[in-house]
Amino acid sequence: MRSNNNKMNDAQKFTLFFLNNLFGSLVFTSDNISEYSEKEMRIYRSMFPLKEKRILSVNVTCGLYEIMFEIDDKSYLAFSNTGSKTRRVMLPEGQSFTQNPAGSEGEFINGDGFTEVKAYETKCFLKIGPDFSIAGSTGHIFPGSEVASLESRGETFTIKLEEKFIGEGYVYIKVSADGSYIVNGETVQSFKACDGIFIIKIHTGYLND
DSSP states (O other): OTTTOOOOHHHHHHHHHHHHHHHHHOOOOOGGGGGOOHHHHHHHHOOOOOOOOOOEEEETTTTTEEEEETTTHHHHHEEOSSSOOOOOEESSSEEEEEOTTTOOOOOEEOSSEEEETTOOEEEEEEESSSSEEEEESSSSSTTTEEEEEEETTTEEEEEEEEETTTOOOOOEEEESSOOOOEEEEEEEEEEEEHHHEEEEEEEEEHTOO
């Protein structure tokens, strides 16, 4: 991830970081992380906790990796373009969330369309489940993976984060309608993310209290 003595651009660094985390199960770094910029440190911290992945399929075409995998009860589809040309790919069916790199606000998507993956870029999509499920997050490289549990009772939610989560960002919950909800004691107003998707958003700082 470092900037000094490194000829890779930001997209290349993130893709290498992403693939190492997806296919690996052990963390080593030769970087002096005290020299990281704020952005580099945010991305570095986003790999914790290190979660077990179940790789379902890997397809490679001209340097474009299409990877389906699961973490806990969440399903993902990732595209990593290791080539020097922009590639056009089919979006996953249904509703999904993507954020790249970790820390960005992210985007909610209705599938059945196409998107572009630029040279050396990676895009990871979390497939959004039914109402009252985790619909995305910005604190972990694999959206939603920092959430240990979600409990719902009517319009009241309790979220617990993984103990080894050390990043920060937002967690998104898909709800059935526009309105006010309570998450870990905080009142939150939902918003319409895209057609047919209502979301509530809360910062992980509130969830850690």
